Amino acid sequence: IYPQDVHQLDIRTIDKDALYVLERLTASGHVAYLVGGGVRDLLLKKKPKDFDISTSAEPEEIKKIFRNCILIGRRFRLAHIRFGKKVIEVSTFRSGDNENDALILRDNVWGSQEEDVLRRDFTINGLFYDAARQTVIDYVGGFPDLEKGHLRTIGQPFIRFKQDPVRMIRLLKFRARFGFEIDHDTRLALIESKHEILKSSSARILEELLRMLESGASEPFFRLMIEYGLLQLMLPAVAGFMEEEEGAQIYSFLQAVDEYTLTQDEPLDRALLLAVLVFPLLEKRLIVLYAGRDKPPHLGEIQKEVLHIVREAFGSFFLIPKRLKIIATTILFLQFRLNAPEKKRSRPPRIPQDPSLSLALKLLTLRSQINNSLAKAVEYWQELIKPLDSSSE
Numbered sequence: 001i002y003p004q005d006v007h008q009l010d011i012r013t014i015d016k017d018a019l020y021v022l023e024r025l026t027a028s029g030h031v032a033y034l035v036g037g038g039v040r041d042l043l044l045k046k047k048p049k050d051f052d053i054s055t056s057a058e059p060e061e062i063k064k065i066f067r068n069c070i071l072i073g074r075r076f077r078l079a080h081i082r083f084g085k086k087v088i089e090v091s092t093f094r095s096g097d098n099e100n101d102a103l104i105l106r107d108n109v110w111g112s113q114e115e116d117v118l119r120r121d122f123t124i125n126g127l128f129y130d131a132a133r134q135t136v137i138d139y140v141g142g143f144p145d146l147e148k149g150h151l152r153t154i155g156q157p158f159i160r161f162k163q164d165p166v167r168m169i170r171l172l173k174f175r176a177r178f179g180f181e182i183d184h185d186t187r188l189a190l191i192e193s194k195h196e197i198l199k200s201s202s203a204r205i206l207e208e209l210l211r212m213l214e215s216g217a218s219e220p221f222f223r224l225m226i227e228y229g230l231l232q233l234m235l236p237a238v239a240g241f242m243e244e245e246e247g248a249q250i251y252s253f254l255q256a257v258d259e260y261t262l263t264q265d266e267p268l269d270r271a272l273l274l275a276v277l278v279f280p281l282l283e284k285r286l287i288v289l290y291a292g293r294d295k296p297p298h299l300g301e302i303q304k305e306v307l308h309i310v311r312e313a314f315g316s317f318f319l320i321p322k323r324l325k326i327i328a329t330t331i332l333f334l335q336f337r338l339n340a341p342e343k344k345r346s347r348p349p350r351i352p353q354d355p356s357l358s359l360a361l362k363l364l365t366l367r368s369q370i371n372n373s374l375a376k377a378v379e380y381w382q383e384l385i386k387p388l389d390s391s392s393e
Helices: 016-027 037-045 059-065 114-120 142-149 156-163 165-178 186-201 200-215 218-227 231-235 236-243 243-263 270-290 298-314 322-338 359-370 373-392
Strands: 032-035 054-057 069-072 078-083 086-092 129-130 136-137
Touching: 016 032, 016 054, 016 059, 016 078, 016 086, 016 142, 037 129, 037 142, 037 359, 054 059, 054 243, 059 069, 059 078, 059 086, 136 218, 156 186, 156 231, 165 186, 165 200, 165 218, 165 231, 186 231, 200 218, 200 270, 218 231, 218 236, 218 270, 236 243, 236 298, 243 270, 243 322, 243 359, 270 298, 270 322, 270 359, 298 322, 359 373
Parallel strands: 054 086
Antiparallel strands: 032 054, 032 129, 069 078, 078 086, 129 136
16 A cells, blocks of 8 residues: 555546545445556556546445446446546446456456456556545555556466457557556567457457547557557458558558647547548559559549448458448548549539538648648648638537
């Protein structure tokens, strides 16, 4: 147990609604701590994305205490306590067989606070913060690992990766975000267990990939995913392109995305982020297919190739939500309306009447940061649609 003068976590940096939830739970006779990434980030003097709570109260008991609570999940039962658009996620202390390497399909066996920590993924995520006493509780050596910049699984890494292969992606996520060194045994298990990733839920993996595209550290993350062979298993077409010399285009796009996220302090739209991964593959395909023709491909042909490349890029493993896929496809297609390959006409182009136009223009803007020749096209379209933006306001 580390007191405040050692851990130096300032309680004033904790979300007030999270503190309120902690106080209500403890006042109702339950044990409740801030847990996981929120504690880790506060100790690293970073702004947490979420403030998650773990408690001895069972989901139905949590719901009785908070009228603004809904219960979600089957595989992993959780309580979401809503404060407007904000959600404080509350989980019940869990227990599990940490020596069994079978894939975890359900995780709803309640346990003690120590048992709960031992079933978590990495030591740096296994820290509790007791707001009432302002202490950090560490059962697994996470606090010294955090100070040393060390990534280590809680328990045997081969077993932990088989139980939940998504942990391998999370490991590389923390390596990319914080620059921490991976423990030798953990790294060895990652290399030898990578094929286990295909046993995971594609929806969970997609969510992790999207979060990393939103994180401001997507470029180093995708380099690590290639280095350790995980992306080749999940997105073989994208990974194959990134391993070629032309793959530098995708890394350049990811750098531009990270710069936008960090300077604007907000991520880009998820459909746009998917389009970023696919656009260089689309561009190459169009060049290969139509390089020998006198005329450039017409928009109908381009639309056909956009649909083909999206199917090829995300393959059969990922089931991209329909709405997300439609918007990403539209963004890609509109690149050839905004910056048509044909010669300029005397009359002004017709403005595409599509709700995804602003997102398409953002992708064109990202492209212009890599290819300066597109800067005039960006400026032209921004001026052209400015009156539309003003009238919509």
